[in-house]
Amino acid sequence: MYKTITIKAGSGGWGGPLTITPTETCNKVLSVTGGGIHPVAQAIADMTGAEVVDGFKTTLPDDQIIVAVVDCGGTARCGVYPKKGIYTVNVEPVGKAGPLAKYITPEIYVSAVKESDIVVSDYKGNAAGSPASAKAAEPAKQPGAPKTKEQAKREIAEANAGKQENIVVRIGKVVGRFVNIFFQAGRDTMEMVIGTILPFMAFTATLLGIISASGLGNVIANTISPICSTLPGMVIIAFICGIPILSPVLGPGAVIAQVVGTLLGAEFALGHIPPQYALPALFAIDAQVGCDFVPVGLSLGEAEPETIEYGVPAVLFERLITGPLAVLIAFAFSIGMY
């Protein structure tokens, strides 16, 4: 009898969780990893009772493969198996990447998987077998003893025989892993820049352009700048931002703090506000930070409902005091700068 397991993404990983059950006809774990069978492939085989096969030694018909384990840095292999409709486990932390990225979906692909990310599951809703094997005849599950651990180990030892990793392979793997990590870091960064930073720059630059070209900038310079060039003015701004009714409204996405920060930046550049007020200004415009997010943030930290009930007012009221206080501390720390 084959067992059902759930595989979730490891730290830094993407996709999944995958819940898989081998069947009589679709019961091979394909390990497409350099240097023998990967421990993750072995763990999947041990837990499900499926058979593990070294993909570099043997090929298998696609409809027999329940899951493919790959160590791909984001070029080919991580997309090849999803494209064929085979569940894919990548041991590297790679998301939707490479030329076949469009086939990589969370329903069929999971990455950065370690042995500890695989658990025996009692989930019954999944279809047995891989999507690729679904067209094969309805598999009748028959009770059959899964291989014992000793048997499995012996088979692995045989499969790995003559493939003891030499120093060159090991160095190659370390270098490969290093490069993969950097490459993925670059990918994450570009995603962030294109998805978040550039759009915000476009929005703020347009807004700022309109404000400065339309003459509205002069109004701001004449009204807000004088307030921001004095310590009491800053303290008052922080106090207002920290008022418990206002702070959750001013908080979302830090959009208001960012727009005000940019507007003040323009005033600093024009010399309307002296540069030594930069540090207190950073705290004055940000007394409300995260006040809109308290319940969500607390539940992310797995807080009890009661904690959230008292936590929200605790944070909001405390800001009323620490908001202005932060400005004063920042002012003290500005001494000697600029």
Added chain:
Amino acid sequence: MDAISNIANAFIGLFSAGGETFVGWVTGIIPTVICLMTAVNALIGIIGVERVERFCQKITKYTILRYTLLPILADIFLTNPSQYTFGRFVKEEHKAAFYDASVSFCHPITGLFPHANAGELFVYTGIAAGIQQLGLSTGGLAVRYFIVGVIVILIRGILCERIFAALSGKKSA
């Protein structure tokens, strides 16, 4: 005719001013941010979040570390908004205070570690860009923003812990 073309020029002028600002940011801010973020992301990949988690679980019992080092590490390694999940390491009565410390640090951190809250860079960058245009260095501002941030989150954490205790104690009594 002149009037129409004047209006058209003024209209385009609104956006060409914005365009100049945009190009200034893209060339002045983006390249450094990209390289810095890539390096830090890679470092996080090499160190691994699990190792940080193990370390963080050990330091939650010390009040000072709970509202300084813990939120700093959470911000650097998990980034906004995942950082708040480290709240599960602290006791129930400290969760609100930890959240407050951790969220209050998500802007002071961006001067030195923009990756930690890349979606909200402009609180710092907006003001820093103005300082830069004056020809002044922003390094000192970033470092001081970070240091004052640490002091402020410690105060917020401790104070929030007290207020939380007072509120929950009064209601249950």
